[in-house]
Amino acid sequence: MKKLFALSLILILALSLVGCGNRTPDANTPPQSSSAATADTQGDEIFNGTPVNETKTSDGYDITVLSIAKSEGSANFKPQDGNVYVFIKIAVKNNTGQDAVISSLLHFTTLIGGEKVESSLTGNGAGPALMELGGAMINGDVAADGTLEGYYYEEVPKTAKKLELVFDSSLMGSQNKAVFTLNIPK
Numbered sequence: 066m067k068k069l070f071a072l073s074l075i076l077i078l079a080l081s082l083v084g085c086g087n088r089t090p091d092a093n094t095p096p097q098s099s100s101a102a103t104a105d106t107q108g109d110e111i112f113n114g115t116p117v118n119e120t121k122t123s124d125g126y127d128i129t130v131l132s133i134a135k136s137e138g139s140a141n142f143k144p145q146d147g148n149v150y151v152f153i154k155i156a157v158k159n160n161t162g163q164d165a166v167i168s169s170l171l172h173f174t175t176l177i178g179g180e181k182v183e184s185s186l187t188g189n190g191a192g193p194a195l196m197e198l199g200g201a202m203i204n205g206d207v208a209a210d211g212t213l214e215g216y217y218y219e220e221v222p223k224t225a226k227k228l229e230l231v232f233d234s235s236l237m238g239s240q241n242k243a244v245f246t247l248n249i250p251k
Contacts, residue, residue, distance in 0.1 A: 141197060148222055173232055
């Protein structure tokens, strides 16, 4: 059990560090090629996703789904045939009175048709695609009364029209989960 916990913490830290990127190019950045321009266009579809702005509360956290977007991936990272990436922009406000750590891998789950989606957080190119497009995952420390903002993502079948996003503040399975039913954009 201790090894599993330690491995989980290492994975969380690795994902947190990978998600720390900067979208602003420096002054020495060469002009964009057509593939870079395509990446910006693909980034726009993610970063200007369909607004949701729905908030739910779970065990001292206010979870707000800000937007949802569907993507065919980036120039270098594509979903498997028949699938798309879904990027959900989320803000988590910590009202617990103490500092906390939020992990997309441990606190969020996705369901389609009542069935759990096997997490694509570690097994596909959605994370690298998000980073290539300049986004950051919803992972990291959040101070008491602070807010953490970022993206949660999954690879889902193109035919999926809705998904349920579940936030569980407890790593042991809380009874007070925040559940969002979201329409996947066309």
